[in-house]
Amino acid sequence: MNKNSSNTMALAPNTSNKRETVCIFGTGDFGRALGHKMIQSGYPVVYGSRSTQISNLIPKDAEVLGHAEAAQKAAIIIIAIQRQHYNFLTPLAEVLRGKVLVDISNNLKLNQYPESNAEHLAQLLPGSKVVKAFNTVSAWALQSGTLDASRQVFVCGDDVEAKQMVMNIVRALGLTPLDKGSLLAAQEIENYPLQLFPMWKFPIFLSLGLTAFFFFYCVVLDIIYTYIYENNNFSFFIAITIPNRVCPVMALILLALVYLPGIFAAIIQLYRGTKYRRFPDWLDKWMLCRKQLGLIALAFASLHAVFTLVTPLRAFASWRTGKGIISQVLNNKTEPLDHTNAWLSDSYLALGILGFFLFVLLGITSLPSVSNNVNWREFRFVQSKLGYLALIFCTAHTLVYGGKWFLSPSAYKWYLPNIYILSLIIPCAVLVVKFVLILPCIDKPLTQIRQGWERNPKYSK
Numbered sequence: 234m235n236k237n238s239s240n241t242m243a244l245a246p247n248t249s250n251k252r253e254t255v256c257i258f259g260t261g262d263f264g265r266a267l268g269h270k271m272i273q274s275g276y277p278v279v280y281g282s283r284s285t286q287i288s289n290l291i292p293k294d295a296e297v298l299g300h301a302e303a304a305q306k307a308a309i310i311i312i313a314i315q316r317q318h319y320n321f322l323t324p325l326a327e328v329l330r331g332k333v334l335v336d337i338s339n340n341l342k343l344n345q346y347p348e349s350n351a352e353h354l355a356q357l358l359p360g361s362k363v364v365k366a367f368n369t370v371s372a373w374a375l376q377s378g379t380l381d382a383s384r385q386v387f388v389c390g391d392d393v394e395a396k397q398m399v400m401n402i403v404r405a406l407g408l409t410p411l412d413k414g415s416l417l418a419a420q421e422i423e424n425y426p427l428q429l430f431p432m433w434k435f436p437i438f439l440s441l442g443l444t445a446f447f448f449f450y451c452v453v454l455d456i457i458y459t460y461i462y463e464n465n466n467f468s469f470f471i472a473i474t475i476p477n478r479v480c481p482v483m484a485l486i487l488l489a490l491v492y493l494p495g496i497f498a499a500i501i502q503l504y505r506g507t508k509y510r511r512f513p514d515w516l517d518k519w520m521l522c523r524k525q526l527g528l529i530a531l532a533f534a535s536l537h538a539v540f541t542l543v544t545p546l547r548a549f550a551s552w553r554t555g556k557g558i559i560s561q562v563l564n565n566k567t568e569p570l571d572h573t574n575a576w577l578s579d580s581y582l583a584l585g586i587l588g589f590f591l592f593v594l595l596g597i598t599s600l601p602s603v604s605n606n607v608n609w610r611e612f613r614f615v616q617s618k619l620g621y622l623a624l625i626f627c628t629a630h631t632l633v634y635g636g637k638w639f640l641s642p643s644a645y646k647w648y649l650p651n652i653y654i655l656s657l658i659i660p661c662a663v664l665v666v667k668f669v670l671i672l673p674c675i676d677k678p679l680t681q682i683r684q685g686w687e688r689n690p691k692y693s694k
């Protein structure tokens with residue numbers, strides 16, 4: 234083997250249009266899928282394998298050689314092998330000296346090892362230039378070409394030139410490289426594919442908990458209470474009536490919870506007189522999942538709209554309307570149109586429609602494809618100003634709907650308030666405090682603090 238020739242090949246600039254040979258160690262699922270994609274993109278591929286026998290699974294135009302022989306043919310070697318087998322690379326240290334080694338490995342658990350796989354590889358082969366890349370792309374997506382949702386490839390490494398060479402390959406494969414910096418970022422990149430909707434956990438658990446609570450609250454008041462005291466069996470309320478009570482309540486509370494952390498943040502900043510101190514962890518985490526809370530709220534609001542639209546189709550609704558008409562006929566008396574009621578019902582519907590429209594607008598602007606096309610001020614205008622307007626409309630929708638009977642004693646079965654009353658507590662509190670915060674005497678110092686002014690600079694340490 235000619236050691237020198239293999240080392241001078243490392244990092245040699247590509248002067249012709251012909252793509253440089255890429256070596257892949259490992260003919261497993263990922264190695265084969267990546268090799269296939271590389272050959273399609275014009276890269277000659279040579280595999281380094283324990284067995285040099287060509288199987289029909291291996292891409293047709295690829296060569297399969299022993300590890301050392303294959304490594305000599307390329308400046309870039311992709312290590313498509315699990316971390317636990319990396320020790321077999323140590324005897325190849327001389328052949329791999331000066332070469333770019335691309336670590337694409339993942340682990341089974343978050344932070345499984347004290348150091349990342351890429352750092353481990355760099356420690357085993359200090360003469361090579363290790364770059365982390367491709368671990369967030371799946372073999373299946375590479376093979377089937379369904380990479381639309383995951384075109385981004387995180388790349389990190391200590392050698393800038395080596396990183397550039399890998400990023401060029403990423404681009405040539407039709408993917409988008411995202412430079413995450415030095416090899417220190419490898420741990421985070423390796424943890425990335427193991428995360429399961431990290432930002433959604435808190436919003437989902439909170440929504441499930443609150444939904445279960447309100448659902449059973451309604452079952453107790455609307456079904457059990459009515460059965461015990463009025464001897465009416467309204468158990469079918471479980472299908473539509475109760476969900477159509479719980480959904481708007483959840484939508485309103487979650488929408489208010491999107492704006493509540495901002496209120497807490499403003500109060501904390503006013504109290505501390507500086508913006509240069511970290512918020513408590515719980516508030517930071519809450520702020521980070523506001524978008525998810527808003528989207529779940531939108532889902533509840535949409536369900537409420539659908540449940541409301543099907544109301545006329547329900548047997549219970551036609552029975553109740555029929556009962557009203559029959560009672561008028563039996564009494565030979567036509568009920569006059571109650572104008573106050575007509576106003577209230579039209580107003581609450583109009584407020585609900587406007588609130589829902591703004592809700593949908595907020596949801597649409599939170600989509601990356603839309604938010605990427607508006608500037609920061611426009612985004613803030615929609616999410617903050619229109620968001621508060623949506624909260625006002627939805628709160629008013631609930632108030633107008635139940636306003637006249639919220640205070641009636643019949644609304645308090647077993648001394649418990651109706652869920653609509655409960656649903657108004659957080660939104661009303663948010664709106665009242667927000668109103669106080671935008672008073673000029675409070676808004677002015679708050680704006681100053683947010684622009685960097687400090688009441689007592691010693692707190693900025």
Ligand code: NAP
Pocket residue numbers: 258259260261262263264281282283284312313314315316318321337338339340367368369370371372373
């Ligand atoms: P795989 O199908 O099990 O292939 C691993 C390959 O490693 C084997 O085919 C074998 O190749 C080689 N190998 C196994 N034991 C070895 C040993 N003792 N010494 C030397 N080489 C050995 O696994 P894979 O799915 O391709 O995954 C390979 C790496 O890619 C893993 O680190 C994984 O985390 C990462 N990855 C996989 C995916 C995916 O979707 N599969 C996605 C991202 C990252 P030879 O028989 O040719 O020697």
